[in-house]
Amino acid sequence: MNAPIGVIDSGVGGLTVVRELRNYLPNEPIIYIGDDARCPYGPRPAEEVLRFTMDMVNSLAQMGIKMLVIACNTATAIALEEVRKQFDFPVVGVIEPGARAAINASRTDEIAVLGTEGTVKSKAYDLAIQALKPEAKVHSLACPEFVPIVENGEYRTQAARDIVNRTLLPLHNYPFDSVILGCTHYPLLQEHIEAHFSNQKNVISSAAETVIDVERILEAKQLLSISAEEPIFYTTGSMEKFQVIVEDWLAIPQADVRKLTL
Numbered sequence: 001m002n003a004p005i006g007v008i009d010s011g012v013g014g015l016t017v018v019r020e021l022r023n024y025l026p027n028e029p030i031i032y033i034g035d036d037a038r039c040p041y042g043p044r045p046a047e048e049v050l051r052f053t054m055d056m057v058n059s060l061a062q063m064g065i066k067m068l069v070i071a072c073n074t075a076t077a078i079a080l081e082e083v084r085k086q087f088d089f090p091v092v093g094v095i096e097p098g099a100r101a102a103i104n105a106s107r108t109d110e111i112a113v114l115g116t117e118g119t120v121k122s123k124a125y126d127l128a129i130q131a132l133k134p135e136a137k138v139h140s141l142a143c144p145e146f147v148p149i150v151e152n153g154e155y156r157t158q159a160a161r162d163i164v165n166r167t168l169l170p171l172h173n174y175p176f177d178s179v180i181l182g183c184t185h186y187p188l189l190q191e192h193i194e195a196h197f198s199n200q201k202n203v204i205s206s207a208a209e210t211v212i213d214v215e216r217i218l219e220a221k222q223l224l225s226i227s228a229e230e231p232i233f234y235t236t237g238s239m240e241k242f243q244v245i246v247e248d249w250l251a252i253p254q255a256d257v258r259k260l261t262l
Contacts (some may be wrong), residue, residue: 005030010058012242015245016207032232035056036236040117049078053070067213073098073116074183099131103129103136104203105202107178110175112174112179114146123140141167145167146154146163147183155189181203189250235259
């Protein structure tokens with residue numbers, strides 16, 4: 001079935017999920033919406049995040065998607081169940097897959113979670129991890145400076161490295177062995193995060209594990225596509241800035257980036 005998979009995020013962070021989708025399911029058409037104009041979602045009230053998420057999902061539903069990936073951890077924590085109630089197509093979030101990957105990677109059952117203020121406040125990762133392994137200990141840290149530096153396309157800079165090093169210092173008090181990048185923006189800073197921990201921690205992005213769930217559902221529902229198409233990207237913010245990050249992160253020359261007003 002060549003209907004597209006819809007992917008939504010508060011900005012460019014969900015491109016990390018798109019990259020994994022293109023790697024593992026290259027025949028799947030993708031329509032992406034990044035709500036850059038209203039990013040970040042992390043500090044916003046829950047009702048606002050829910051409304052913004054519904055704006056994006058309604059737009060994708062009108063475009064005829066066959067499945068939705070909520071590639072934003074904050075939106076997953078707040079809106080996943082409500083979206084599932086209101087729409088008939090399958091909906092996958094990124095928190096449960098990330099929790100599962102961390103449980104599989106950890107040998108000490110001590111896991112750190114880096115997230116937005118909204119995700120950390122929701123305790124969504126704590127609940128997901130402890131549902132899988134009740135004895136696990138979770139150490140969550142809000143990283144409010146991470147999303148803006150990614151959205152500004154500055155993730156390869158020394159300033160980004162300095163922000164990462166400063167932000168992660170509080171975690172040095174805890175004996176964890178695995179770190180969940182609990183925001184899909186954060187894999188763009190993964191090199192800095194790994195360097196901060198001297199490559200001694202399992203640094204886990206939920207993106208690859210999420211795509212495993214996507215493939216399983218598409219197979220079960222006989223919705224897999226058979227012919228490749230280039231993805232379409234919508235942004236509510238600057239098309240030029242979005243285009244630069246898409247082409248850098250996904251290596252798609254002249255990517256199809258369009259403006260969307262919500």
